Amino acid sequence: xxxxxxxxxxxxxxxxxxxxxxxxxxxxxxxxxxxxxxxxxxxxxxxxxxxxxxxxxxxxxxxxxxxxxxxxxxxxxxxxxxxxxxxxxxxxxxxxxxxxxxxxxxxxxxxxxxxxxxxxxxxxxxxxxxxxxxxxxxxxxxxxxxxxxxxxxxxxxxxxxxxxxxxxxxxxxxxxxxxxxxxxxxxxxxxxxxxxxxxxxxxxxxxxxxxxxxxxxxxxxxxxxxxxxxxxxxxxxxxxxxxxxxxxxxxxxxxxxxxxxxxxxxxxxxxxxxxxxxxxxxxxxxxxxxxxxxxxxxxxxxxxxxxxxxxxxxxxxxxxxxxxxxxxxxxxxxxxxxxxxxxxxxxxxxxxxxxxxxxxxxxxxxxxxxxxxxxxxxxxxxxxxxxxxxxxxxxxxxxxxxxxxxxxxxxxxxxxxxxxxxxxxxxxxxxxxxxxxxxxxxxxxxxxxxx
Ligand SMILES: [Zn+2]
Numbered sequence: 001x002x003x004x005x006x007x008x009x010x011x012x013x014x015x016x017x018x019x020x021x022x023x024x025x026x027x028x029x030x031x032x033x034x035x036x037x038x039x040x041x042x043x044x045x046x047x048x049x050x051x052x053x054x055x056x057x058x059x060x061x062x063x064x065x066x067x068x069x070x071x072x073x074x075x076x077x078x079x080x081x082x083x084x085x086x087x088x089x090x091x092x093x094x095x096x097x098x099x100x101x102x103x104x105x106x107x108x109x110x111x112x113x114x115x116x117x118x119x120x121x122x123x124x125x126x127x128x129x130x131x132x133x134x135x136x137x138x139x140x141x142x143x144x145x146x147x148x149x150x151x152x153x154x155x156x157x158x159x160x161x162x163x164x165x166x167x168x169x170x171x172x173x174x175x176x177x178x179x180x181x182x183x184x185x186x187x188x189x190x191x192x193x194x195x196x197x198x199x200x201x202x203x204x205x206x207x208x209x210x211x212x213x214x215x216x217x218x219x220x221x222x223x224x225x226x227x228x229x230x231x232x233x234x235x236x237x238x239x240x241x242x243x244x245x246x247x248x249x250x251x252x253x254x255x256x257x258x259x260x261x262x263x264x265x266x267x268x269x270x271x272x273x274x275x276x277x278x279x280x281x282x283x284x285x286x287x288x289x290x291x292x293x294x295x296x297x298x299x300x301x302x303x304x305x306x307x308x309x310x311x312x313x314x315x316x317x318x319x320x321x322x323x324x325x326x327x328x329x330x331x332x333x334x335x336x337x338x339x340x341x342x343x344x345x346x347x348x349x350x351x352x353x354x355x356x357x358x359x360x361x362x363x364x365x366x367x368x369x370x371x372x373x374x375x376x377x378x379x380x381x382x383x384x385x386x387x388x389x390x391x392x393x394x395x396x397x398x399x400x401x402x403x404x405x406x407x408x409x410x411x412x413x414x415x416x417x418x419x420x421x422x423x424x425x426x427x428x429x430x431x432x433x434x435x436x437x438x439x440x441x442x443x444x445x446x447x448x449x450x451x
Contacts, residue, residue, distance in 0.1 A: 010053075011049060011050065014046070022038055048090050051088060052094070055116075063081075070114065071107040074103070076100035077101060077103065082110070084120035085121055088126065117444070125439070126443075129443075131155055131163040132163035132426060133435060135160040136426040136429075139410045139413070165426070167422075167442065170442050179268040182264075182270075191277070198274055199278070200230065200279065200281075201230055201281055202229050203270065203281065205226050205227075205283070207225065207288070208405060209223070209404075211413065211415060212414070212415055213414045221256050222256065223255070223256050223403070224262045225252060226252070226262075226269065227252050228273045230247070232248075235389060236392075239308075239341055251272075251434070252431055253266075253428060254403055254424050255424075256417065262290075262294070263297060266298060283303065284305050284306075284307050285310075287306055287374070303384075306378040307393040308392045309393075311379060312340065314364070314367070314372070317364045318355060318368055321360040322358050322361035336348055336351050336352075342382060343381050345379060349369055349372050349373055352366075352372065353365075402431055403427050408423065408424060
């Protein structure tokens with residue numbers, strides 16, 4: 001092994017060379033910015049030197065003649081040193097490492113790659129982590145531009161997309177583990193013994209449309225989003241109060257799936273949050289049927305609350321169709337909203353029923369009657385407020401907006417089905433503070449054995 005002080009001397013020599021290039025090289029920098037750029041480029045070169053040296057330090061100059069073959073039980077024999085390329089956060093690195101071939105199974109391998117988790121010809125785990133994070137935040141084209149501007153590492157749109165989707169794939173793998181646990185009776189019993197029971201946990205469900213490429217025609221598909229969170233904030237005491245529910249410990253999950261399959265993910269993520277053990281479990285959602293069917297199936301004891309804002313959305317369109325006079329219209333809206341706030345559902349439904357024969361308001365009024373009748377047991381707002389429950393699902397609404405609207409509903413974007421899911425899952429992990437966990441799993445993935 002090369003000795004460190006000699007390596008230090010070599011690095012010193014290289015720094016002298018780089019410094020000379022920087023100060024005496026072609027053309028004096030004309031501005032601070034130009035000098036900053038030059039120094040950054042120099043630092044990358046210094047980084048490449050150190051990274052290559054570090055890899056070399058791991059390689060013995062006289063490799064052992066044989067090592068155990070990872071493909072079979074036999075011994076693999078040393079062949080020669082072979083060059084490899086790594087794409088890293090300090091740029092592209094060439095390195096050399098010993099190559100072994102097994103006579104028994106005819107397969108080769110690189111002990112150094114195995115030992116350090118190197119991915120020759122591919123992005124390093126760290127580069128993948130940061131470029132994947134960029135792609136989870138921005139459209140891939142914009143992400144690739146910003147990434148290059150910030151790191152001086154050039155990555156194509158495609159590479160940023162690939163990194164982001166690799167993280168999404170890892171989220172899927174983690175979710176598959178959670179699903180297996182959530183179906184395992186022993187695991188669930190163990191949780192019951194060990195877990196701290198959450199006092200009050202909230203669940204929320206929603207969906208938003210994503211444009212998906214089809215074989216014949218493109219289609220808008222529902223991307224379902226769920227959130228778990230807790231909060232100690234008091235609910236608003238009047239509709240005009242502060243609605244920020246100050247949710248903490250938010251975890252998002254999402255998928256493009258039928259409700260039944262999505263239910264398995266709801267249950268699996270819930271098990272991670274010990275939802276089934278919560279002393280109070282409260283679900284918020286709009287009036288969508290699939291939401292309440294899933295809640296009923298998996299958490300029959302949970303309190304079901306129709307989000308206040310979704311409920312009130314039914315009022316204005318009816319008023320607009322029914323009353324031309326502005327004052328009468330406003331008076332009607334205020335009355336119905338107040339009744340709804342006070343839990344007077346009979347009065348709310350009656351107000352709409354009154355207008356079901358109205359020539360212009362009939363259609364929205366009839367819709368509203370159905371909606372409020374079907375969901376009346378989820379709109380006991382005075383009782384929820386008295387118990388300190390939140391009644392507006394701001395958290396999941398903003399989750400849907402942040403995951404779907406901000407990132408996946410890019411103008412003109414039509415997504416491949418699987419890529420949309422993976423990108424959404426990567427973004428959900430980022431918004432749930434699970435990014436580092438996912439990145440660490442990617443870093444420690446077992447490598448495919450080289451042949
Ligand atoms: Zn072998």
